Amino acid sequence: MSETFDYVIIGGGTAGLVVAARLAENENVRVCVLEAGEDVTHTDEASIPGIVSKLWLQDTNWGFASAPQKHSEDKVLHLVRGKGLGGSSMVRHLARQLNAAESVRFSIQYSSAAGVKSQHHSALQPANMMSQSLSYTAEGIKELGLQPDEKHFGSGPIINTLSRYKSSYSTNWLKALEECGIPYNSNAMGGESIGAWVASLAIHPETSKRISSATAYYEPNKHRKNLTVITGAHVTQIQLNHVSTGKPIAEGVEYQKEGKKYIVSAKKEVVLAAGSFQTPQILELSGIGKKSDHPAILSVYELKPPHESCNVLQFDQERAVAEYQKFVDKKEGMLTSVPGLYAFLPLSKLNDPESLREYASQRRWNKIQDSIAKVQQEWLSDDHVPQIEFIILPYFWPTVPKSARDEGKSYISTTAILLHPFSRGSVHIKSSDPFAHPNIDLSALDNDIDVQALLKGLKLIREIVTETKAFEDVIEKEVAPGPMGDSDENLERYLKTGLTSAFHPIGTAAMMKREDGGVVDERLRVYGVDGLRIVDASILPFQVGAHIQATVYAVAEKAADLIKEDAAHH
Numbered sequence: 001m002s003e004t005f006d007y008v009i010i011g012g013g014t015a016g017l018v019v020a021a022r023l024a025e026n027e028n029v030r031v032c033v034l035e036a037g038e039d040v041t042h043t044d045e046a047s048i049p050g051i052v053s054k055l056w057l058q059d060t061n062w063g064f065a066s067a068p069q070k071h072s073e074d075k076v077l078h079l080v081r082g083k084g085l086g087g088s089s090m091v092r093h094l095a096r097q098l099n100a101a102e103s104v105r106f107s108i109q110y111s112s113a114a115g116v117k118s119q120h121h122s123a124l125q126p127a128n129m130m131s132q133s134l135s136y137t138a139e140g141i142k143e144l145g146l147q148p149d150e151k152h153f154g155s156g157p158i159i160n161t162l163s164r165y166k167s168s169y170s171t172n173w174l175k176a177l178e179e180c181g182i183p184y185n186s187n188a189m190g191g192e193s194i195g196a197w198v199a200s201l202a203i204h205p206e207t208s209k210r211i212s213s214a215t216a217y218y219e220p221n222k223h224r225k226n227l228t229v230i231t232g233a234h235v236t237q238i239q240l241n242h243v244s245t246g247k248p249i250a251e252g253v254e255y256q257k258e259g260k261k262y263i264v265s266a267k268k269e270v271v272l273a274a275g276s277f278q279t280p281q282i283l284e285l286s287g288i289g290k291k292s293d294h295p296a297i298l299s300v301y302e303l304k305p306p307h308e309s310c311n312v313l314q315f316d317q318e319r320a321v322a323e324y325q326k327f328v329d330k331k332e333g334m335l336t337s338v339p340g341l342y343a344f345l346p347l348s349k350l351n352d353p354e355s356l357r358e359y360a361s362q363r364r365w366n367k368i369q370d371s372i373a374k375v376q377q378e379w380l381s382d383d384h385v386p387q388i389e390f391i392i393l394p395y396f397w398p399t400v401p402k403s404a405r406d407e408g409k410s411y412i413s414t415t416a417i418l419l420h421p422f423s424r425g426s427v428h429i430k431s432s433d434p435f436a437h438p439n440i441d442l443s444a445l446d447n448d449i450d451v452q453a454l455l456k457g458l459k460l461i462r463e464i465v466t467e468t469k470a471f472e473d474v475i476e477k478e479v480a481p482g483p484m485g486d487s488d489e490n491l492e493r494y495l496k497t498g499l500t501s502a503f504h505p506i507g508t509a510a511m512m513k514r515e516d517g518g519v520v521d522e523r524l525r526v527y528g529v530d531g532l533r534i535v536d537a538s539i540l541p542f543q544v545g546a547h548i549q550a551t552v553y554a555v556a557e558k559a560a561d562l563i564k565e566d567a568a569h570h
Helices: 016-023 049-057 100-114 121-131 138-144 170-179 213-221 275-285 317-330 353-362 370-379 448-467 488-498 549-568
Strands: 003-010 031-035 132-134 158-160 195-198 227-231 234-241 249-257 260-272 295-303 341-345 388-393 411-418 426-428 439-441 475-480 532-534
Touching: 003 016, 003 249, 016 031, 016 213, 016 227, 016 549, 121 132, 121 549, 170 195, 170 341, 170 448, 234 260, 234 275, 260 275, 260 549, 275 426, 295 448, 295 488, 353 370, 353 448, 388 448, 411 448, 448 475, 448 488, 532 549
Parallel strands: 003 031, 003 260, 031 227, 132 158, 260 532
Antiparallel strands: 195 341, 234 249, 249 260, 295 411, 295 475, 341 388, 388 411, 426 439
């Protein structure tokens, strides 16, 4: 016998817990969240920003892997996705970014390209303010020369702060970018992301601990008697009532916990918030229906003393213990930090951008709708739309091929990320086994424009790090690509063998016209099924020129409003 709720939410991740908390504000409705992972919110690994990568090696990571990528010498990419309350907001880096100005352009262009009424900026911005708040210190604003625009923030539970730890090379990074014509952006969080900047982080200003959807939305609401969260619940399918007339109705969810099968019923709606990989999997397992990520390439550099990176904590146990104690006692030090040095570049900052624009204008895209490809082509000529992102990672990144780390030395890794790839992948089930991972084919680099744009980005970031005056006292030597960077041919091979993911998958259940392959309408309702809505990154039809977490929070806040509105009219 199944238990009945008004709303059943599949997935207690970034979006699912937002929707659950907002719906449970109405004491007259009962809300159930089904989460396959456990609640690890208060563990050190989930709380201390600087050791989050430990969660990648535990059951808190789903451990997805891509299909072999044929344009990357059959490389299999490891795809980190959070498993547990908070989902990927629990396991990812904490940079905050919702680009207001680009959201306007995105919304206008998307309305015509996707063929449905979009959630316009006027609607999405209040949703963003419901989730976000700003907590910069006066000292931080002065030191970094920031000009934050508070109108883009509200009083939401996701608090934007500045890192308490400043790396010894952060000023060098900003000056090196300026040498190469990339200006400093003093307000990247509330207008334009173009330029070099220091990230806002979802870290609590008093405790220096990670802020996730679990800490921000679930913890303050878990006392509510009308909110039930079931962990260790692996969803196997959505229960559909195939009525003789009209569309099938989503009436419940089947899941397994500790080897036993259960069903929970939904009187009003089932909300699918399982993420870009598992949302399409659950749809297909339920008999409904028949991707895009940010590709990235890394370089590694050895630092000159006295510059140091977080690598010191890996080989110096005494220092690691001291840094941990500093975090516990003073909420300071290396462990309060995650990567925070960024730059976002339009195509015009790369060498010979016109050749890429010309190539894109002449190409037919067999995996992208013409209207959407047209928008992406227009973005190539828009200096307000970033195409390449650079990040400095304060450690040696082990996925880079043919590079080795010397114990006792400090390293940084730099990342060049393609923000608007023309490649499109897919996610499909391999079998009817709900415990088997889906087939995830990113189709990375399956067209030359993505290869050439990423290659140009890689060349530029190598120039910034190895050839600028600002960095000459920071870098001892380039470790990777090293000798593989001695020619364009070798550098392209390095790119393909060293390709990785920025872990920003979207678009696997896109909000588009149904005839163009869309899965949900403008109110996030699944086509062809009543009582079923999707709320996660899978509904985004375009790659966002930003880190997607803040956008997902805003989408979830807006979705909760849509659900409430529809309930009021029934």
